[in-house]
Amino acid sequence: MTSMPPLQTLPGVVPAWQETVSREDLRSLCLTQKEQGARLVSLWGSDEGEENFDLHLALAVQGGLRWLRVSLPAHDPTYPALDDVFANANRLQRATHDLLGLLAQGAAESRPWLRHSAWPADRFPLRKGEDGQVYPPLVREPYPFVTVSGQGVHEIPVGPVHAGIIEPGHFRFSVVGERVLRLDTQLGYTHKGIEKRAESLAPAALIHLAGRVSGDSTVAGAWATAQALESILGRQIPERAEWLRALWLERERLVNHLGDLGYLCNDVGLSAGFSLFWALKETALRTHEKLVGHRYLHDQIQLGGVARALTVSDCQSLREEGVTLEREVHRLQELLQEHAGVQDRYVSTGRVTPELAARLGLVGLAGRASAQAWDLRVSCPTPPYAQAEVRMATRTQGDVAARVAVRFDEVFESLRLIRHFIEYLPSGPSLWNDTPPLRAGVGVGWVEGWRGEVFVALELGAQGQVRRWHPEDVSMSNWPVLEHAVQGNIVPDFPLINKSFNLSYSGQDG
Amino acid sequence: MANILNEILRHGVRSEPFSWPQADLETWQQALWQRFGRALVIRHVDAGSCNGCELEIHALNAPQYNLTGLGLHFSASPRHADLLLVTGPVSRHMEEALRRTYAALPEPRWVVAVGDCGRDGGVFGKSYACLGGVSQVIPVDVVVAGCPPTPLQLLAGIWRAVTSAKGSTLPRPE
Numbered sequence: 001m002t003s004m005p006p007l008q009t010l011p012g013v014v015p016a017w018q019e020t021v022s023r024e025d026l027r028s029l030c031l032t033q034k035e036q037g038a039r040l041v042s043l044w045g046s047d048e049g050e051e052n053f054d055l056h057l058a059l060a061v062q063g064g065l066r067w068l069r070v071s072l073p074a075h076d077p078t079y080p081a082l083d084d085v086f087a088n089a090n091r092l093q094r095a096t097h098d099l100l101g102l103l104a105q106g107a108a109e110s111r112p113w114l115r116h117s118a119w120p121a122d123r124f125p126l127r128k129g130e131d132g133q134v135y136p137p138l139v140r141e142p143y144p145f146v147t148v149s150g151q152g153v154h155e156i157p158v159g160p161v162h163a164g165i166i167e168p169g170h171f172r173f174s175v176v177g178e179r180v181l182r183l184d185t186q187l188g189y190t191h192k193g194i195e196k197r198a199e200s201l202a203p204a205a206l207i208h209l210a211g212r213v214s215g216d217s218t219v220a221g222a223w224a225t226a227q228a229l230e231s232i233l234g235r236q237i238p239e240r241a242e243w244l245r246a247l248w249l250e251r252e253r254l255v256n257h258l259g260d261l262g263y264l265c266n267d268v269g270l271s272a273g274f275s276l277f278w279a280l281k282e283t284a285l286r287t288h289e290k291l292v293g294h295r296y297l298h299d300q301i302q303l304g305g306v307a308r309a310l311t312v313s314d315c316q317s318l319r320e321e322g323v324t325l326e327r328e329v330h331r332l333q334e335l336l337q338e339h340a341g342v343q344d345r346y347v348s349t350g351r352v353t354p355e356l357a358a359r360l361g362l363v364g365l366a367g368r369a370s371a372q373a374w375d376l377r378v379s380c381p382t383p384p385y386a387q388a389e390v391r392m393a394t395r396t397q398g399d400v401a402a403r404v405a406v407r408f409d410e411v412f413e414s415l416r417l418i419r420h421f422i423e424y425l426p427s428g429p430s431l432w433n434d435t436p437p438l439r440a441g442v443g444v445g446w447v448e449g450w451r452g453e454v455f456v457a458l459e460l461g462a463q464g465q466v467r468r469w470h471p472e473d474v475s476m477s478n479w480p481v482l483e484h485a486v487q488g489n490i491v492p493d494f495p496l497i498n499k500s501f502n503l504s505y506s507g508q509d510g
Numbered sequence: 511m512a513n514i515l516n517e518i519l520r521h522g523v524r525s526e527p528f529s530w531p532q533a534d535l536e537t538w539q540q541a542l543w544q545r546f547g548r549a550l551v552i553r554h555v556d557a558g559s560c561n562g563c564e565l566e567i568h569a570l571n572a573p574q575y576n577l578t579g580l581g582l583h584f585s586a587s588p589r590h591a592d593l594l595l596v597t598g599p600v601s602r603h604m605e606e607a608l609r610r611t612y613a614a615l616p617e618p619r620w621v622v623a624v625g626d627c628g629r630d631g632g633v634f635g636k637s638y639a640c641l642g643g644v645s646q647v648i649p650v651d652v653v654v655a656g657c658p659p660t661p662l663q664l665l666a667g668i669w670r671a672v673t674s675a676k677g678s679t680l681p682r683p684e
Contacts, residue, residue, distance in 0.1 A: 118602035118639050125638050132637050140606065160607050163586035165554045165567050168604055189603045190558040193639030209633050215562025215658065259568065272514050275573045279524050282572035289660075296565060298657060335513055506560045509601075 012231025013242075013382045014446045015064030026055075026070050027080045033059055033066070039361055039374075040086035041065065041446075041455050042472035043093065045100040047128045053077045055102055056470070058444070058455060064380060065444060067457065072102060081107035088361040088477035095476075095510075099126040099195070111144055114188040114509060125196050132196045146184045148174035153181065156491065160189045164495075167505035171494075178490040183483045190509040198469040203229050203303055203438065206466060210456070211298055213471050214507035219245070219252040220449025221471065221507075222301035227382075227445030228458035229303060233436045239383070239426040241305030246384040247318075247421040248297050248306070250414040253450040254325070255284050255296075257407045257414075260502050264404055265336070267496040268345040273336065280328055287321055304432030315422045322415050333408050346401035350485040350497030353398055362481045364452015364474040366501050369406045370398035376448035388420050403500040410450075438464020451475065451504065473507030525576030533669060535579065541673055542581040546592065549583045550672055553591035553615065557608045557647075558601030558640065562658040563625040567595065570661045582668070588614040593671060595664075596648075597624045599631040600641040612648045620671040623650045624664065626657045633657075651676065 010016040021029055030038075041058040048054050048071070055070040072079060081104035083090040093104035094113035101124040112121070117140040119125055125132065147155070153176055160168035168189040174182045194213060198206055210225035211218040223245050230237060258281040265273025285295040292300055292308050300307045310318075336342050352362060357370035367374060376382075377390040393409030395402035438460065445456035452474030461467040478501060486497050527534075533541070542550050554567055570577055571584075585591045588611045600608060612621070623644035626632035636642030644650050651674060654667030 116603045130638075134636075135638055160604065161555055161588075161611055165556075165564055165584065167556050167559070167561055167564065168607065189607070190556070190598070190601050191603055191639050192558055192599060192601055192634045193637045194634065196639075197634060197637060205633075212560040212562065212633055212657075215560035216565055218562070259565075270514075272518050274571075275524070276517065276521065278569075278572040279521070279574065282569060282574050285569065295569075295660065296562065296658070298562070331517065335517060338513060504561065506558075 010067070010231060010442065010444060011234055012227060012443055013236070014227060014231070014444050015380065016067060016444045016446075017064065018067040018069060018442065021068045021070050023070055023072060023079055026068070027082065027085070029068070030057070030082055030085045033061065034085050037062065038066070039363070040082070040088055040092075040477075041453065042457070042470065042476075043082070043089055043096060044457065044470040044472075045096045045102040045126070046459070046468045047100065047126065049128070050074065053100065053102055055079050055096070056457060057082075058457065058472075060374075065446060067444065077101060078103045078105050080105055083108050086361060087359060088480065091476060091480065098124075100124050101127065114191050116140060116143075116188055118191065125193060130196075132193065132200075143170075143186050145172045145186070146182065148182050150176075152176045169505050173491060173494070175491060178492070180486050180489055180491060180494070183486050185479060185483060187479065187505060188509050190506045192506075192510070194471075194510050195469060199466050201466060203464070206469060207301060207303055208299060210471060211301065213510070214473055214475075214504040215296070215298075216256055217252065217449040217451065217454060217473070217504070217507065218296055218298045219248045219301060220447045220454045221473075222299070223249065224445030224447040224454045224456040225458065225469070225471065226301050226303060227447070228443035228456045231443035232439065232441035232458065232460050234439075235304075235432070235436050237305050237432065238429045240309075240428045241430045242382070243384045243421050243425050244306045244310065244430055245301060246388075247418060248300050249447065249449070250417045250421070251284070251288065252297060254411060254414045254418070255281050256450040257411045258284065258329075260499065261332070261404065261407055261411075263499050264346075264400070264496070265342070267499050268342050270339065270342055273332065273342075276328075276332055280325060284321065284325070287317065291317070302431060304435060305430050307431075309430040310425075315425065318418060319422055322418055326412065326415050329408070329411055336404070343401065345493070345496060346404060347399060348397075349400040349493050350489060350500060351397070351399040352481055352485050354396055356484060357398060357481070360481050360484065361477055363477060365406055365410070365450070366403060366478055366481065367452065368392065368394045369402035371396045376446060376453055380446070384421060387424075388417055390417065400496060400500040440464070449474070451502065452478065471510075473504050475503040475505075475508040478503050479508060524573040525579060526574050535576070538580045538669070545672060549578075549581045550593060550668070551583050551585045551591045552593045552595055552668070553585050553588045553611065554595045554597070555608055555611050557596055557598040557604040557628075557644065558634075559598035559625065559627060563597035563628070566658045566661055566664060567597075567624075570664060572661075575661055575665070580665075588612075589616065591615050591619075593620040593622060593668065594648075595622050595624055595668075596644045597628055599627040599634040599636075600644055600647050602639055602641060605641060605647055608644075608647055618676065620651045620674075620676065621648055622667050622671050623653045624667070625659060626655055629653045629655050
């Protein structure tokens, strides 16, 4: 029986506790936690030198994050599989094996997940002995797709290059006629080795990279990494900076939701709806360019605050734009609600029942559309959100219509929050005057981006160098649910269902 | 139905007059007509982008830019395309797909590498997972830097590619 060190409270704005767990106790602890309502946010590994590796798990529990750390001996880097406890552990375990060689014993699946042909099966890029340089060229191994047999069943392979302007991934449909029996997905095409890359970067450059894990969630990604860094450095950011970060996060949510609503019109053939939503989005993007010099707010999040302090007239133009947007989006919402053709395509399409969502661990926007009431801005609010009393949008139907409805609700709530943040914006600096000296430590970041939560775990070494940085986009957990959502639907509805989730490929591939 | 028509009428024409020095709308149309005798057909490939550049390529489709009016058309297939718009540092896992897509374009073909990543790998650099830019894999005619480049910068890059000397001696289709 190993002695259990006490729970260590991590500093910073995110309530988080780290604890060491023995390999023997891991499963029973996870089972107990699961029973008490815990959810797996992330699972990753780290190379701790000659003697051992560490396996890490981040669990969302009541009131915060529990970070479990399990030491595995270097000669036997295995651990009991957890995919039967937390469904989203399946791909996380496989990714952890591909990158670091930690093996989940008894896992339901052993297919590689992120590794195609960039590195051999017996080399693990995230190990400290690997220098991140190019491996000898390999012949691409065929991915063993799940096949379905039976009379009239055939396969439709799609991707990695798709017909539209979208990120690459491969979808293998098994169909009878037009009906989808099963979808098997292969992702990893955009794997860029960001976690290895991070280990050569200084803190400012790390935040810059974090804003490009998924370029459409640059505020969420950069903010989460900044949270982790600032907690290690042990200094809070100015109050005004917290508020401005939240303001930008809501603007990011707003423009992405507008764009998605436009595409959800486009995918049912309502091109006028597409144009009307995209005209609004484009106007909002130009406002960003005018205010901060970047249409998507890249690099607004800086270590210790935000890049630009807003002026009174900046706030005024945001307020005025908000009034126009509120009015216009209401008109478009009515337009869609009254359109029988649109509703016919939306209602009951791509349904994920609340029970299925809970079992598979669906979270974020798609989760809320299937009655999974979790939104970090409500469930675990950091400073500006606690005062703002965010109203969480939820639906129970779990279909495309529900995901559209949640987006509309969130657009209006973001507009309200933006008004609130502008109205009560605290005065004072919006960036640290100086940066505290770097030091060793661990920290976490946890931010509710427009898709759902972005989690970051960070460990700095003695000289403040990045020892391990692991960002987790909600897409990693949500992608498998898409495979269930399309079952029984017709093939032409797949683009619509896929768009209604709009998950990140780059964010999950890493 | 009436509601949609009302909404369209209320907004009116949203496309903006092209206020960009190299070429106004007519110059664009004429140049494309002389070179192709029809619209320029573009195929996009994401070769490991963070999705930032895709946002701006989508934004080109916003009504303000009047893409169709300019004579630009995005195609679902490389076989119909004149120009390949490539984003991303070229992840090793997308290398083969990019090569194959390029090979599927009929000649003459133009390649525009988009973004700082498309130029040289950008923040992702060159590593076990990234090749470090589009020109590492296929010949590139024009690079449009930026993170991400704006819609107007993208249009400028496409303009540079199609008005270059390459392919100018080809007979124009009747």
